[in-house]
Amino acid sequence: MSTDRTSYDVVVVGGGHNGLTAAAYLARAGLSVLVLERLDHTGGAAVSAQAFAGHPARLSRYSYLVSLMPEALAADLGLDLRLASRSVASYTPWIRHGRAGGLLVQRPESGESEKSFRDLTGSDDEYDAWRRFYADVGHLAEVVAPTLLEPLPVERSLRDAVDPEVWRDVVSRPIGETIEERFTDDTVRGVVATDALIGTFASLRDPSLVQNRCFLYHLVGNGTGEWRVPVGGMGAVTDALARAATAAGAELVTRAGVSAIRADDDGAEVTWHNGTTEHTVRARRVLSNVAPWVLRILLGEAEDPDSKPEGSQLKINLLLDRLPRLRSGVDPEVAFAGTLHLAEDYSQLEAAYADAAAGRVPAVMPGEIYCHSLTDPSILGDAPDGTHTLTYFGVHTPASLFEADPAAAKQRAVDSALAALNEHLVEPIQSCLATDASGRPCLEAKIPQDIERDLAMPGGHIFHGDLEWPWAPNRARLDTPAQQWGVQTDVASVLVCGSGARRGGAVSGIGGHNAAQAVLAER
Numbered sequence: 001m002s003t004d005r006t007s008y009d010v011v012v013v014g015g016g017h018n019g020l021t022a023a024a025y026l027a028r029a030g031l032s033v034l035v036l037e038r039l040d041h042t043g044g045a046a047v048s049a050q051a052f053a054g055h056p057a058r059l060s061r062y063s064y065l066v067s068l069m070p071e072a073l074a075a076d077l078g079l080d081l082r083l084a085s086r087s088v089a090s091y092t093p094w095i096r097h098g099r100a101g102g103l104l105v106q107r108p109e110s111g112e113s114e115k116s117f118r119d120l121t122g123s124d125d126e127y128d129a130w131r132r133f134y135a136d137v138g139h140l141a142e143v144v145a146p147t148l149l150e151p152l153p154v155e156r157s158l159r160d161a162v163d164p165e166v167w168r169d170v171v172s173r174p175i176g177e178t179i180e181e182r183f184t185d186d187t188v189r190g191v192v193a194t195d196a197l198i199g200t201f202a203s204l205r206d207p208s209l210v211q212n213r214c215f216l217y218h219l220v221g222n223g224t225g226e227w228r229v230p231v232g233g234m235g236a237v238t239d240a241l242a243r244a245a246t247a248a249g250a251e252l253v254t255r256a257g258v259s260a261i262r263a264d265d266d267g268a269e270v271t272w273h274n275g276t277t278e279h280t281v282r283a284r285r286v287l288s289n290v291a292p293w294v295l296r297i298l299l300g301e302a303e304d305p306d307s308k309p310e311g312s313q314l315k316i317n318l319l320l321d322r323l324p325r326l327r328s329g330v331d332p333e334v335a336f337a338g339t340l341h342l343a344e345d346y347s348q349l350e351a352a353y354a355d356a357a358a359g360r361v362p363a364v365m366p367g368e369i370y371c372h373s374l375t376d377p378s379i380l381g382d383a384p385d386g387t388h389t390l391t392y393f394g395v396h397t398p399a400s401l402f403e404a405d406p407a408a409a410k411q412r413a414v415d416s417a418l419a420a421l422n423e424h425l426v427e428p429i430q431s432c433l434a435t436d437a438s439g440r441p442c443l444e445a446k447i448p449q450d451i452e453r454d455l456a457m458p459g460g461h462i463f464h465g466d467l468e469w470p471w472a473p474n475r476a477r478l479d480t481p482a483q484q485w486g487v488q489t490d491v492a493s494v495l496v497c498g499s500g501a502r503r504g505g506a507v508s509g510i511g512g513h514n515a516a517q518a519v520l521a522e523r
Contacts (some may be wrong), residue, residue, distance in 0.1 A: 014289030016044025021512030048235030054437030056381030067221030176204030311460030314394030
């Protein structure tokens with residue numbers, strides 16, 4: 001779609017899921033809304049794609065699970081979207097004293113989880129500690145989750161509603177100290193710790209507490225922290241949002257690369273190019289769904305390499321002819337149904353961080369695997385029986401590791417990741433890979449540089465920068481609607497609606513919702 005209008009109430013820069021969420025809310029409220037997307041499709045990182053020629057399977061190519069999207073948001077917008085629960089929370093294969101086993105965590109838990117902890121540790125102590133810890137975290141999540149679609153609470157209001165020890169353990173001190181105090185087994189500690197490291201490069205004892213903020217975001221969604229599979233793939237999320245936005249009257253323009261935003265407190269002009277022609281429109285408000293670092297450039301500031309975010313992940317998508325057998329003897333449809341943790345013992349996580357901090361691809365690569373097709377076979381299309389998708393997400397792989405020789409470093413990282421999986425398999429994963437129409441193994445890997453190239457996320461940082469606490473500091477200025485909703489910039493007419501908003505991380509729509517509410521509060 002193209003537009004002949006010269007002015008709008010709101011222009012949204014970036015057609016990812018948060019931009020579409022904001023557009024849907026604002027258009028439903030009667031505002032004129034234009035969404036400009038650089039690519040030839042909307043969705044940003046939340047898309048599905050037929051990644052391998054000759055195979056109909058559609059993979060969630062970048063973002064892959066949904067937890068934080070509030071059920072109230074989906075209901076508000078009438079989204080035609082189903083999120084399916086996985087039958088298993090996690091499975092962590094282990095080898096000790098020559099014996100292969102696995103730590104199984106069910107959701108909801110049953111006696112199998114308890115027996116699995118006992119088999120690993122020899123007693124019920126760790127399982128009891130596990131249940132106490134997640135009950136405590138669950139209470140914190142129940143307090144925080146309802147505030148995510150409201151104006152920012154101040155820190156003290158949430159702190160006073162939570163047990164002081166729980167606040168200390170999750171918010172006030174490095175999560176590594178808490179994990180080391182609460183648990184004794186290296187594998188159990190690691191399973192807890194991984195939620196602090198997805199897309200976040202930090203030691204578990206980092207005094208900045210960036211790892212704590214990541215941990216909280218991974219466990220707060222809808223008060224339960226459950227990560228669910230969108231039926232139809234991640235593209236189903238943004239397809240539903242795009243339908244809601246257009247049905248409400250928002251205009252979506254793709255192949256519209258924004259090159260400049262000239263803004264003052266009263267309004268802004270947005271200029272974009274469609275490949276042949278330059279266009280400029282006026283807006284009362286601009287909502288930025290690009291990273292704050294990119295936004296500053298669009299507003300006319302010089303590019304600042306020192307403040308550029310640095311992503312940290314290795315994403316591998318695979319298509320299999322069959323699921324591999326595990327040395328532990330567990331049914332592969334159980335092991336792969338939830339999150340399969342690999343080389344994520346606590347000591348391995350810290351060793352990998354030390355390697356990466358010293359500029360080395362980790363010798364032992366920590367990561368985790370998800371098999372979405374076990375929960376949602378619809379993404380396979382008419383693929384032969386036995387076909388499955390696998391998604392691997394590796395941690396402690398900052399962009400800096402790949403700068404000197406991206407291809408060689410990527411290959412080392414992929415080899416290390418597959419070796420961590422093969423250690424627990426009866427047959428190497430390479431023997432299970434399908435081949436594409438050209439006879440090549442169905443495996444694609446993406447490092448931070450690939451994410452930056454594909455999605456214009458600076459440094460390949462999936463959160464657009466370090467996450468912030470989902471509340472305001474006690475002395476924060478909350479004078480304007482933008483400040484109250486955590487979406488302000490230095491220019492009153494420009495708001496942040498993406499992952500760079502105070503509560504914008506992950507696939508949630510929260511950043512888009514909150515920016516829209518700030519605009520509506522100004523009317």
